[in-house]
Amino acid sequence: MDARFAETVEFLRARIPVPPVVGVILGSGLGDFAAAVEDRLEIPYAQIPGFPASAVVGHAGTLVAGTLAGVPIVVLSGRIHFYEGHPMPSVVTPARVLGLLGCRDVVVTNAAGGIDQSFSAGDLMLISDHINLFGTNPLIGPNDETFGARFPDMSDAYRSDLRTLAKAVARRVKVPLKEGVYVGVTGPSYETPAEIRAFRALGAHAVGMSTVPEVIALGHMGVGVVGVSCITNMAAGVLKQPLHHEEVLETTRRVKDRFVRLLTALVAAMGEGRSPDRLVVVPSRKASAGAGRAKAGAKPKPGSKAKARPKAAARRGATAKSSPRRKR
Numbered sequence: 001m002d003a004r005f006a007e008t009v010e011f012l013r014a015r016i017p018v019p020p021v022v023g024v025i026l027g028s029g030l031g032d033f034a035a036a037v038e039d040r041l042e043i044p045y046a047q048i049p050g051f052p053a054s055a056v057v058g059h060a061g062t063l064v065a066g067t068l069a070g071v072p073i074v075v076l077s078g079r080i081h082f083y084e085g086h087p088m089p090s091v092v093t094p095a096r097v098l099g100l101l102g103c104r105d106v107v108v109t110n111a112a113g114g115i116d117q118s119f120s121a122g123d124l125m126l127i128s129d130h131i132n133l134f135g136t137n138p139l140i141g142p143n144d145e146t147f148g149a150r151f152p153d154m155s156d157a158y159r160s161d162l163r164t165l166a167k168a169v170a171r172r173v174k175v176p177l178k179e180g181v182y183v184g185v186t187g188p189s190y191e192t193p194a195e196i197r198a199f200r201a202l203g204a205h206a207v208g209m210s211t212v213p214e215v216i217a218l219g220h221m222g223v224g225v226v227g228v229s230c231i232t233n234m235a236a237g238v239l240k241q242p243l244h245h246e247e248v249l250e251t252t253r254r255v256k257d258r259f260v261r262l263l264t265a266l267v268a269a270m271g272e273g274r275s276p277d278r279l280v281v282v283p284s285r286k287a288s289a290g291a292g293r294a295k296a297g298a299k300p301k302p303g304s305k306a307k308a309r310p311k312a313a314a315r316r317g318a319t320a321k322s323s324p325r326r327k328r
Ligand code: HPA
Pocket: 111, 112, 113, 114, 190, 191, 207, 208, 209, 232, 233, 234, 235, 236, 243, 248
């Protein structure tokens, strides 16, 4: 493992009793989900060696480890934004750590402005894909081969089997779920109406200031991603009213119950490892955690798809113990 992460991961492994299978990254104002975690261990980012500190209102900056519906999870409540002035490697450090802790899949969530005119504030949108308009990429610089390939494939970044699962789960728990493309921008100023029209022409349905770097870093590590945006406001120029961060937080307060219901059911289904497309039976927590740990450092095979993953992951899990990178 890269020396930059060794201390962080050792610190967390020594404290988290069960290696996580699923990771969750919570967006602005969506921190309430963390309260649903059982047998909670909360560690403020400030106490985690190597973790950058987040100072945005609505971002608590706490790592929460525990279980949800019996699934071992780690929830990152509060994220590090590029607009705070952090360099890209710091922005993606928490996501990298989820992968290194063994998370097989990660749910990324965010607050976003609605570009699609059929959306309304309070809608939840499953992210089908993203457009990176950060003007940079977290993988710029020497490639860390222990994480993944120099030129990682992004064609299934928001994994289609997990999206199918999320849609099935949303129907089951009766939470309406839109679907669309998220465009990531640096912020911190909100967009102009002309930018929003341009993003709409590019095929974006929602806009936000996060998520894209983390999804690139997780994809690089071969970690499965499923993304949910909370449409907290209609984007600039859609409605004749100025945008305020307060509105973002107010909407997340309003949708919190629906959001927690959806995420809880989704994490439970992901932990079971079942999906209409991915008939995986996770043999045991221990084995699946081992597979996840191994996967984080494994290079995804070109063209390898979801159905091929469980076997490959199990194989890698079998060799994980002998890998010096994976030593605990
Ligand atoms: N633009 C960018 N980021 C956002 C928005 C928005 O309208 N709403 C919440 N995050």
